[in-house]
Amino acid sequence: MEKIHHLYWRAGFGLSPREWQARQGLTLQQALDQLFQEAGVVEEAPAPSASSREGFRQMSTKEKEVILKQERERLGSVNIEWIQRMASSRHSALRERMALFWHGHFACQPIFGSLGAQYTNTLRRHALGNFRELTLAIARDGAMIRFLNNQQNRKEKPNENFARELLELFTIGRGHYTEQDIKEAARAFTGWSSNLAGAYVFRPRFHDYGPKTFMGKAGDFDGTDIIDIVLEQRETARFITRKIYRYFVNEREDEARIEALSRQFYESGYEIAPLMRAIFESDWFYAPQNIGCRIKSPVELIVGIIRALDVRFVNDKALLFLQRALGQVVLNPPNVAGWPGGKAWIDNATLMLRLNLATYLFQLSEVNFRTKDEPEAGERGTALRRLDATIDTRPLMDLLAGVRREHYHERLAEFLFLQQPDIAAALLQQYASAGSDWDYANSLAMRLMSLPEYQLC
Amino acid sequence: MKRRDFLRASALASTSLLVPSFLPAAFGGRMSGGRFGKILVVIQLSGGNDGLNTIIPYRNDAYYRSRPNLAIPAAEVLPVGDELGFNPALQALRPLYDGGLLSIINSVGYPNPDRSHFRSMDIWHTASDSSQYLSTGWLGRYLDSECAGCEQPYHALELDDSLSLALKGREHNGFAMSDARQLKRTTDNRFLQAVGKAAHDHEHGEQAAYLYKVMVDTQSSADYLFEQSKVYPSKAPYPLTPFGQDLKKVAELITADTATRVYYVNLTGFDTHANQKNRQGRLLKQLAEGMQAFVMDLKQNGLLDDTLIMAFSEFGRRVKQNASGGTDHGTANNVFLLGGQLKQPGFFNPGPNLLDLDEGDLKYQVDFRSLYATILENWLGVKAPKDILGGEFGVLGMV
Numbered sequence: 001m002e003k004i005h006h007l008y009w010r011a012g013f014g015l016s017p018r019e020w021q022a023r024q025g026l027t028l029q030q031a032l033d034q035l036f037q038e039a040g041v042v043e044e045a046p047a048p049s050a051s052s053r054e055g056f057r058q059m060s061t062k063e064k065e066v067i068l069k070q071e072r073e074r075l076g077s078v079n080i081e082w083i084q085r086m087a088s089s090r091h092s093a094l095r096e097r098m099a100l101f102w103h104g105h106f107a108c109q110p111i112f113g114s115l116g117a118q119y120t121n122t123l124r125r126h127a128l129g130n131f132r133e134l135t136l137a138i139a140r141d142g143a144m145i146r147f148l149n150n151q152q153n154r155k156e157k158p159n160e161n162f163a164r165e166l167l168e169l170f171t172i173g174r175g176h177y178t179e180q181d182i183k184e185a186a187r188a189f190t191g192w193s194s195n196l197a198g199a200y201v202f203r204p205r206f207h208d209y210g211p212k213t214f215m216g217k218a219g220d221f222d223g224t225d226i227i228d229i230v231l232e233q234r235e236t237a238r239f240i241t242r243k244i245y246r247y248f249v250n251e252r253e254d255e256a257r258i259e260a261l262s263r264q265f266y267e268s269g270y271e272i273a274p275l276m277r278a279i280f281e282s283d284w285f286y287a288p289q290n291i292g293c294r295i296k297s298p299v300e301l302i303v304g305i306i307r308a309l310d311v312r313f314v315n316d317k318a319l320l321f322l323q324r325a326l327g328q329v330v331l332n333p334p335n336v337a338g339w340p341g342g343k344a345w346i347d348n349a350t351l352m353l354r355l356n357l358a359t360y361l362f363q364l365s366e367v368n369f370r371t372k373d374e375p376e377a378g379e380r381g382t383a384l385r386r387l388d389a390t391i392d393t394r395p396l397m398d399l400l401a402g403v404r405r406e407h408y409h410e411r412l413a414e415f416l417f418l419q420q421p422d423i424a425a426a427l428l429q430q431y432a433s434a435g436s437d438w439d440y441a442n443s444l445a446m447r448l449m450s451l452p453e454y455q456l457c
Numbered sequence: 458m459k460r461r462d463f464l465r466a467s468a469l470a471s472t473s474l475l476v477p478s479f480l481p482a483a484f485g486g487r488m489s490g491g492r493f494g495k496i497l498v499v500i501q502l503s504g505g506n507d508g509l510n511t512i513i514p515y516r517n518d519a520y521y522r523s524r525p526n527l528a529i530p531a532a533e534v535l536p537v538g539d540e541l542g543f544n545p546a547l548q549a550l551r552p553l554y555d556g557g558l559l560s561i562i563n564s565v566g567y568p569n570p571d572r573s574h575f576r577s578m579d580i581w582h583t584a585s586d587s588s589q590y591l592s593t594g595w596l597g598r599y600l601d602s603e604c605a606g607c608e609q610p611y612h613a614l615e616l617d618d619s620l621s622l623a624l625k626g627r628e629h630n631g632f633a634m635s636d637a638r639q640l641k642r643t644t645d646n647r648f649l650q651a652v653g654k655a656a657h658d659h660e661h662g663e664q665a666a667y668l669y670k671v672m673v674d675t676q677s678s679a680d681y682l683f684e685q686s687k688v689y690p691s692k693a694p695y696p697l698t699p700f701g702q703d704l705k706k707v708a709e710l711i712t713a714d715t716a717t718r719v720y721y722v723n724l725t726g727f728d729t730h731a732n733q734k735n736r737q738g739r740l741l742k743q744l745a746e747g748m749q750a751f752v753m754d755l756k757q758n759g760l761l762d763d764t765l766i767m768a769f770s771e772f773g774r775r776v777k778q779n780a781s782g783g784t785d786h787g788t789a790n791n792v793f794l795l796g797g798q799l800k801q802p803g804f805f806n807p808g809p810n811l812l813d814l815d816e817g818d819l820k821y822q823v824d825f826r827s828l829y830a831t832i833l834e835n836w837l838g839v840k841a842p843k844d845i846l847g848g849e850f851g852v853l854g855m856v
Binding site: 359423424451 | 575576579588590592610617618619620621622625630631632633634635643644646647648649651652655660661662663664665667668669671672674675678730731779780781783
């Protein structure tokens with residue numbers, strides 16, 4: 001069960017107490033098969049209605065502000081829908097987890113709600129498919145085209161933004177291309193644009209049909225050719241595999257394993273699902289040094305707590321607030337390089353909020369946290385004084401059926417931690433309720449969830 | 458006993474009990490003689506302050522042509538030179554300017570300017586090129602390189618609930634605190650304090666050890682800063698705005714000889730696309746009155762010579778006004794320096810050239826990173842600012 005637990009924290013978002021119990025009898029192989037089987041269906045997110053952007057350019061600043069505010073709200077609802085998906089057992093945990101990974105990789109800040117939904121669906125659709133298809137779909141995604149200004153990439157005046165990030169961040173990485181390669185790639189992507197609804201449109205008038213020289217090859221390349229040439233380089237498979245290894249296995253890299261995996265990835269023609277299976281089926285994935293060594297991202301932490309305590313927020317916007325306060329807002333990564341992750345999540349403010357989060361939910365006590373200002377808002381950031389939410393700890397307490405009171409903490413810790421925290425039972429008991437079994441168990445869960453080790457998965 | 462001596466003695470008395478035993482030895486030395494050292498206060502004006510309506514080229518026809526409704530009439534400008542004058546809302550800065558305590562650097566920016574708030578602010582925070590993405594800030598890297606041995610995060614303190622990228626380093630982070638009392642409440646979890654105390658007895662993996670360290674540091678810092686915040690309750694007349702009160706807290710900590718070298722304060726709302734005149738006027742007034750109270754407070758306590766203040770914004774605004782009585786995102790902007798030890802008070806360089814624009818925007822004359830280099834080397838005593846800034850940007854003479 002420890003292995004299945006670890007698998008679900010990396011390939012999904014942890015387990016609710018019920019899911020945890022339901023998997024008690026499974027072998028690792030059965031759990032893996034189940035994960036991949038559930039991921040077989042792509043469930044797309046509903047797109048919010050789009051504001052009419054007819055004549056947006058001609059609008060006055062005030063009119064624009066109204067629309068942009070509306071769109072921020074819609075983006076917020078796409079964000080909330082996604083977080084709730086990650087927390088729900090009705091959606092494939094593996095597919096949503098892969099989509100979140102690719103979101104950090106092909107990082108993008110969609111400006112409209114409809115573009116946001118479309119972009120997450122692009123990620124979802126290809127999350128376990130083929131990396132070439134994924135890259136191509138992203139190059140044609142309206143949200144990305146706008147984010148990296150490719151609608152301004154025209155024959156007479158190429159805009160190199162997309163071409164640069166394609167090489168530097170999305171495929172092969174720094175040090176394996178020249179500035180000239182970027183210029184030539186930018187020419188190949190001229191005319192790759194999108195219409196008002198965000199759908200991909202190729203504009204032949206703006207496309208540069210002339211011959212190009214890219215990575216030592218010459219031809220009348222267009223964007224698709226550029227992607228194919230980059231993917232012919234083994235370095236691209238290495239770059240992507242390394243990133244996957246650091247995210248799903250361990251920030252501490254193992255060169256030999258990364259090399260072997262990247263060879264397999266390359267030879268499969270960049271098929272993602274077999275690569276992920278190879279990782280999750282390996283023995284080393286379950287080695288002690290790879291378990292519980294990852295600092296949960298804010299989204300992992302939030303989603304994990306929702307699953308563990310069946311949290312329901314009175315106002316779902318609390319989810320946006322928490323993401324902002326903890327430093328990771330889905331659909332709003334800091335820049336095109338995505339979230340740096342690891343220790344970068346942690347400073348004194350985010351850590352204390354993380355440690356106190358479970359306590360706030362158990363006790364509905366005061367939070368008093370103000371997020372950073374939004375420059376457009378013209379006012380100080382939103383403050384949260386209290387997290388209005390209900391929690392249901394009955395499923396969690398069900399795990400204690402048949403367990404004697406003096407072993408409650410051990411049983412709860414088994415469920416809450418990947419690596420057992422080194423804390424004296426006496427200390428825990430000293431700060432737990434001396435009341436009924438129910439009160440005692442709940443206070444234990446609250447204390448355990450405020451330990452620094454709860455931040456790890 | 459003189460007032461200053463009394464303050465020092467009481468600061469010593471109250472902190473010596475509270476300074477955690479694992480504080481580095483350097484702190485002990487500080488207490489017997491002299492102050493903690495040079496202090497930098499960074500003021501961030503978020504949203505993109507309109508520099509042209511802050512420091513006004515009131516004799517420039519191009520300025521009045523570009524802004525028929527938004528320009529400040531020459532008669533209302535507070536002239537401080539033949540060409541340039543203050544926005545009338547900066548009245549409170551006038552005596553500081555006259556007293557040689559203010560230096561203004563015009564046209565500060567960087568090549569290939571980015572007009573997105575977030576991106577441009579990131580560039581200012583990380584001191585990167587406009588095509589480069591860094592995940593650490595310039596002050597965070599200062600903590601990394603110059604702070605070997607001084608493990609306390611409150612060497613760089615941001616007056617806010619969350620920490621800006623500027624103060625995040627690879628090894629060391631700055632510290633965020635909007636209010637010492639409130640911070641103390643977040644660490645007032647007796648269970649976690651007991652866990653922190655017991656943590657030394659246990660072996661932790663690398664990540665867990667890091668989390669424990671940050672937790673324990675935060676707990677002890679919260680105690681230390683709470684005590685420091687009570688040492689010197691300032692009587693100076695600070696504005697009651699959040700910004701004014703933030704500066705008051707900073708002055709109180711500086712006066713209490715807190716072991717903090719960098720303070721970071723925010724003032725927001727400068728994104729004036731519409732109805733700019735009133736809104737910017739209100740903000741500039743807050744800024745000027747807050748800074749005046751702050752400077753005079755420090756001066757009275759003989760601390761202004763040890764303090765350098767820098768106020769910046771992520772970009773200026775377009776030269777031409779827009780159709781909504783405001784201005785859109787622009788590029789280069791002016792930066793203010795204040796302090797008792799300025800080498801070149803007044804204007805460091807002439808105002809921007811309004812006839813030589815880049816697609817309607819000002820061209821930068823001074824790279825903001827040369828300003829950082831100057832502050833790091835000439836003020837904070839960093840030997841090789843290029844190691845922090847990732848390149849040579851030249852050191853200017855104003856500090």
